[in-house]
Amino acid sequence: MKQIFPILFSIALISCNQQTDQTQLLQKRVDSLEHQLAETYKPGFGEFMSGIQVHHNKLWFAGENENWKLADFEIHEIMEAIDNIKKYQKERKESEMIDMLNPALDSLNNAIKLKNPKLFKSSFITLTNTCNQCHRQTQFEFNVVKIPDQPPFSNQDFRKQLEKK
Structure with a gap:
């Protein structure tokens, strides 16, 4: 033992x-x-904003041409970028304020679903103004967003395409 x-x-x-x-x-x-x-690597706030700027532009021309499928795609790209900002840039003051865009995005998304050009235009203006309001509140007032006057790319046709049956 x-x-x-x-x-x-x-x-x-x-x-x-x-x-x-x-x-x-x-x-x-x-x-x-x-x-x-x-x-x-994690995208910076500026990369997300640049992406949103492109989608904002493309969204305008899609809506103006009543290409509702493209408009639906572009608004959801903006929403996805905002979700990614909140996920990857949560420490930024701007990220804390970005939800102020939600009512304008919801209104615009509704206009797209209704395929209503008049509501689309007024909702897009509201979104654009809300972007500028957010920029002012976060001391980025020098980044002024406006309604686009020309498409961001010359190699994209924004007109509504014939739908497959």
Whole structure:
């Protein structure tokens, strides 16, 4: 019996050492992954805003041409960009205020669903004005948004296409 106790004690010590080694290995892996995550590219606020600017422009020409499918696509691209701003840029003051766009986006989305050109135009103006209001409240008043007067790309046709039956 006296010989069993030292053997069990030795096994317990070896197990503790192995567990400590595994814990240290796991901690090193966690540290490495945290470093990689911190270094992973994440779009800046400006990249998101530039994307929204393009979609805002394209949305205008889609609506003006009553291309409701394209307008629906473009407004949802704007909504997706806003969701991504809130996800990836949540520490920014601007991100905290971006929900002020929701009523204007909802109104515009409704106009698109109704395929109502008059409501589209008034809702688009409201969205544009709300963008500028947000810019003023976040000290970015020098970024003035306006209703586009020409498409952002010369290689896109904004006219409504014949639908497949």
